[in-house]
Amino acid sequence: MTIRTRFAPSPTGYLHIGGARTALFSWLYARKHGGQFILRIEDTDLERSTAESVNAILEGMTWLGLEYDEGPFYQTHRFDRYKEIIQQLLDTGHAYHCYCSKEEVDAMREAQMANKEKPRYDGRCRHRTGTPPAGVPPVVRFKNPLEGQVIVDDMVRGKVVFQNSELDDLIIARSDGTPTYNLTVVVDDMDMQINHVIRGDDHLNNTPRQINILKALGAEPPRYAHVPMILGDDGKRLSKRHGAVSVIQYREDGYLPEAVINFLARLGWSHGDQEIFTVDELTQLFDVEDINQSASSMNTSKLQWLNQHYMKESPPERIAHHLSYFLGKLGIDPTDGPALAEVIVAQRERAKTLVDLAGSCQFYYHDFDSYDAKSAKKAFKPEAVNILEQVKQGMAALEAWNRENLHQLIADTVETLEVGFGKVGMPLRLAVTGGAPSPDLDLTLYLVGKAACLRRIDQAIAYIQQNVEND
RNA sequence: GUCCCGUUCAUCUAGAGGCCUAGGAUAUCGCCCUUUCACGGCGAGUACAGGGGUUCGACUCCCCUACGGGACGCCA
Numbered sequence: 001m002t003i004r005t006r007f008a009p010s011p012t013g014y015l016h017i018g019g020a021r022t023a024l025f026s027w028l029y030a031r032k033h034g035g036q037f038i039l040r041i042e043d044t045d046l047e048r049s050t051a052e053s054v055n056a057i058l059e060g061m062t063w064l065g066l067e068y069d070e071g072p073f074y075q076t077h078r079f080d081r082y083k084e085i086i087q088q089l090l091d092t093g094h095a096y097h098c099y100c101s102k103e104e105v106d107a108m109r110e111a112q113m114a115n116k117e118k119p120r121y122d123g124r125c126r127h128r129t130g131t132p133p134a135g136v137p138p139v140v141r142f143k144n145p146l147e148g149q150v151i152v153d154d155m156v157r158g159k160v161v162f163q164n165s166e167l168d169d170l171i172i173a174r175s176d177g178t179p180t181y182n183l184t185v186v187v188d189d190m191d192m193q194i195n196h197v198i199r200g201d202d203h204l205n206n207t208p209r210q211i212n213i214l215k216a217l218g219a220e221p222p223r224y225a226h227v228p229m230i231l232g233d234d235g236k237r238l239s240k241r242h243g244a245v246s247v248i249q250y251r252e253d254g255y256l257p258e259a260v261i262n263f264l265a266r267l268g269w270s271h272g273d274q275e276i277f278t279v280d281e282l283t284q285l286f287d288v289e290d291i292n293q294s295a296s297s298m299n300t301s302k303l304q305w306l307n308q309h310y311m312k313e314s315p316p317e318r319i320a321h322h323l324s325y326f327l328g329k330l331g332i333d334p335t336d337g338p339a340l341a342e343v344i345v346a347q348r349e350r351a352k353t354l355v356d357l358a359g360s361c362q363f364y365y366h367d368f369d370s371y372d373a374k375s376a377k378k379a380f381k382p383e384a385v386n387i388l389e390q391v392k393q394g395m396a397a398l399e400a401w402n403r404e405n406l407h408q409l410i411a412d413t414v415e416t417l418e419v420g421f422g423k424v425g426m427p428l429r430l431a432v433t434g435g436a437p438s439p440d441l442d443l444t445l446y447l448v449g450k451a452a453c454l455r456r457i458d459q460a461i462a463y464i465q466q467n468v469e470n471d
Numbered sequence: 472g473u474c475c476c477g478u479u480c481a482u483c484u485a486g487a488g489g490c491c492u493a494g495g496a497u498a499u500c501g502c503c504c505u506u507u508c509a510c511g512g513c514g515a516g517u518a519c520a521g522g523g524g525u526u527c528g529a530c531u532c533c534c535c536u537a538c539g540g541g542a543c544g545c546c547a
Contacts, residue, residue, distance in 0.1 A: 008547090009547090010546080010547045012546085012547075042547060043547095044546090044547080045546055045547065047546090048546075048547090102545075105544095105545095109543085112472090112473090113472060113473085113543095114472085115472085116472045116473070117472075117473060118472080118473035118474060118542095118543060119472090119473080119543055120473095120543070139545055157475095157476070157477095160475070160476080161475095162474080162475075163474085166473080166474055166475090166543090167474095168543085170544095171544085171545055173545085174545040175545060176545080178545085180544090180545070180546085180547090181546070181547045182547090184547095185547085200541095201475095201476070201477090201540090201541070202540090202541055202542075202547095203541095203542090203547090204475065204476065204541075204542080205474080205475060205476090205541070205542040205543075206542080206547090226476085228476085228477075228540090229540075229541080231540090233482085263483090266483065266484080266496090267483065267484095268483090268484095269484095270483085270484055270485070272485065272495085273484085273485065273494075273495040273496075274495090274496095275483090275484095275495080275496050275497085292483095292484080293476080293477065293478095294476090294477050294478065294539095294540095295476095295477070295478095295539085295540065295541095296482090296483065296484085297482065297483080298482090298483095299482045299483050299497065299498085300482095301482080301497060301498050302482070302483060302496075302497040302498080303497095304497090305496085305497055305498085306497090308510095312510080347509095348510095349509055349510045349511090350508060350509045350510080351509090360508095372507095375507075379507090410506095420506080421506050422506040422507095423506085424506080425506040425507080426506060426507075428506095429506080429507060430507085433507085435507085435508095436507095436508085437507070437508035437509060438507070438508070438509095439507095439508090439509085441506075441507085444507095
């Protein structure tokens with residue numbers, strides 16, 4: 001059997017992190033088994049579905065690299081098919097018209113709640129006879145079996161039993177004739193030959209109804225896997241108020257897609273003690289059976305650790321590709337200065353995100369006009385003027401601008417002036433970087449370049465003479 | 472309220488009756504490395520929700536309670 005999975009978001013907002021994980025799991029499962037992954041847009045809620053949301057979802061999936069084999073299919077394009085099925089259900093006696101008003105049904109629910117019962121439609125229109133009330137457009141309800149039980153043999157939950165007596169006759173077509181979710185999902189999964197449904201566990205309660213509809217249609221239900229939801233850092237349910245829940249927001253915040261994928265995969269799924277997974281490894285090792293049964297919380301600091309890991313391990317060219325957007329935001333043109341790849345290698349272990357990295361690249365490309373106050377207090381002593389002057393002269397006289405010579409120059413200066421290494425290193429570093437975290441001094445100087453170094457040393461000397469009291 | 476699901480360190484998790492005085496990872500803290508900041512190395516603390524069974528033996532199986540979540544829509 002060819003494995004066919006699907007991701008079926010409703011376009012009422014961006015692709016959030018929970019949806020992305022569900023999509024990832026479905027995608028991985030299909031890939032692992034050489035099957036197909038289908039994208040379906042569940043846009044039957046005409047009121048809330050938007051084209052922007054569709055775009056946001058597609059953009060998020062593309063960024064993560066979750067390419068689909070078929071689709072995107074839009075449910076709004078399939079209304080004829082749903083009508084056909086609804087009619088079939090009506091014809092075979094599996095569905096009926098219901099003329100109950102909203103108010104009537106609401107009252108019913110309230111009474112049941114007050115009576116400590118589970119609120120549900122009591123089926124009063126099931127056996128309605130006679131002429132239908134005039135001017136009332138009916139809804140269509142599915143005739144759910146009254147007795148027996150439905151067993152959902154879930155791939156992550158195990159067997160879950162529902163009594164049919166707990167279920168009511170759900171609406172499958174609205175009074176305007178449009179189909180509702182539980183009907184469309186069943187028809188689509190059937191028509192698209194989806195045989196493995198991996199989705200959020202908020203759908204577990206819908207599953208027995210869907211199985212009943214499938215049975216009424218004479219179709220074989222797919223296998224189901226209900227994955228637990230993702231909570232925010234604070235253990236509360238994810239919402240717009242919880243910060244970065246949109247996948248695109250993570251891109252904006254400077255995360256690499258491979259870090260997000262790795263992070264998402266490890267949220268609710270595991271393979272022994274392994275933490276780092278390439279996409280290839282995931283497609284090989286992933287299995288629905290290994291998905292956790294309990295909800296998990298976002299762990300942003302672990303995502304950051306993964307992101308830093310991938311920034312350190314990836315080829316600098318790849319990082320540069322993702323970094324350019326963030327450099328642009330800071331007005332940095334990397335062609336105007338040291339080779340970006342070298343700067344990235346020099347700075348990347350000091351950054352958790354691309355935003356950090358871009359920020360830490362700044363001093364290589366731009367001069368600055370202020371110094372970190374704390375460092376300045378420590379390093380910019382009056383005697384530093386002479387030291388910087390010495391270094392500057394040495395630099396100016398340097399034949400070749402490379403790390404070895406710079407290292408030697410500093411060592412010589414230390415020796416000539418008979419001072420500690422720090423006496424030279426600290427003011428020099430501060431003069432050139434402004435106080436930003438930076439790698440080995442000789443590497444820093446080398447990358448910043450001769451002209452900028454000389455210029456900044458002059459600037460530092462002037463600063464000290466102006467701002468630091470001579471004692 | 473009713474039904475369904477869940478509960479191992481702060482967080483992500485390993486654990487399929489003895490391998491567990493519960494392992495890994497992140498975070499935190501300490502030490503080492505270091506003229507900055509990091510990286511890296513080493514180390515520390517912190518967890519089986521509670522109570523009953525079953526068993527020679529329970530984190531692992533069963534029941535109850537508590538807590539958390541989900542569903543109960545002419546939303547998906």
